[in-house]
Amino acid sequence: MLTWAEYTRFAVALFAILTPFAAIPIFLALTDRMTTGERARTARIAALTVFSVLLVASLTGDVVLRVLGTSLDSFRVGGGIVLLLMALSMMSAQVSAVQQTPAEAAEAEHRANVGVVPLGLPLLVGPGSISSVIIEMQRADGVAHAAAIIAIIAFVAAVVWGFLMLAVPIGRRLGITGLNTLNRLFGLLLAAIAIEIMATGLRALFPGLR
Secondary structure: OOOHHHHHHHHHHHHHHHOHHHHHHHHHHHOOOOOHHHHHHHHHHHHHHHHHHHHHHHHHHHHHHHHHOOOHHHHHHHHHHHHHHHHHHHHOOOOOOOOOOHHHHHHHOOOOOOHHHHHHHHHHOOHHHHHHHHHHHOOOOOHHHHHHHHHHHHHHHHHHHHHHHOHHHHHHHHHHHHHHHHHHHHHHHHHHHHHHHHHHHHHHHOHHHO
């Protein structure tokens, strides 16, 4: 088991990586012609997609690393780079190409069910969040640690669901400027997290850096 402070830090980091503030304008645009009930259903599907994908990633991450022959420290460096790219885009108030390309965004406009794609995947859940849960799950052994990680994933997915359910009043209250400001603040936080993850991996790969 890790300390409560470390689990809390992971919860905050995962929330920052999922960036629901960046998803709100896209959610509103994709659900513009939906009824209140349809919009609520889309929000629920998106949150369930977040939870399901991250749950599978956390439980199968060890197998993936063994199959690929990749060490956890190498994965930390690679995951940190992905998070840093996302953070830089967030500080520019843009959706990172790591999360969604323009072609994917254009295709999403013609999908009947946008809760899974593109909201759940790849806008909310992408390489950054998947690599983060794999890394965190590998930091300790035991059922209690795994249960704590899964509980955090469920909690963050529920928070994301709450933000999407309140997307209309949040978007109306904060406006584009307010949402972009929050996005930039979380981008700065995510950049610090990314650097720390990369530094941990590099110190293990190259002991001379310590």
